[in-house]
Amino acid sequence: MRHVFLVLLITSPALADPTLECADASSQVEIGSCVGETEERVNQAMEASYGLAIRAAKELDDVTGRVEAQPALEASQSAWAGYRDAQCDAVGASYGGGSGTGIAITSCRIDLGRARVDELLRFAN
Incomplete structure (x- = not known):
C-alpha cells in the first residue's frame, strides 16, 4: 500500500512542469x-x-489459463520506452544544442514517465 501512495504522490497533476517544481534552484x-x-x-x-501491473497480468493469465496479458504488458512497456526515448530526443533536438537541452530532455522523460505510471496503475487495478 505504501508504494501505491508514493506512486500517487509522484504522479500528482499539480506537478505539471518539472522545472517549476525546482523553484528554489537559481541556476x-x-x-x-x-x-x-x-x-x-x-x-x-x-x-x-x-511490478504491480505485471503481477496483475500474471494473475489474469493464471486465472484464464492463457498466456497473453503478461507478454502483452511486457511488449507495451518495451515499446513505450522506445517512444519515450525518441520523443524526448526530438524535444532535445528542438533546442538546437542550447544550454537548456538537457533540462528539456529530462523534463520530457519526467512528464512521459508520470503518464506511464498512471497507465500502469490502471493495468494493476
Whole structure:
C-alpha cells in the first residue's frame, strides 16, 4: 500500500512542469540537478507500478489459463520506452544544442514517465 501512495504522490497533476517544481534552484546547474532527482523518483514509481501491473497480468493469465496479458504488458512497456526515448530526443533536438537541452530532455522523460505510471496503475487495478 505504501508504494501505491508514493506512486500517487509522484504522479500528482499539480506537478505539471518539472522545472517549476525546482523553484528554489537559481541556476541551470541547480535546475538540472533538481529535475534529475525528480526523474529518479519517477523511475522508482514506474518500477513499483510496473511490478504491480505485471503481477496483475500474471494473475489474469493464471486465472484464464492463457498466456497473453503478461507478454502483452511486457511488449507495451518495451515499446513505450522506445517512444519515450525518441520523443524526448526530438524535444532535445528542438533546442538546437542550447544550454537548456538537457533540462528539456529530462523534463520530457519526467512528464512521459508520470503518464506511464498512471497507465500502469490502471493495468494493476
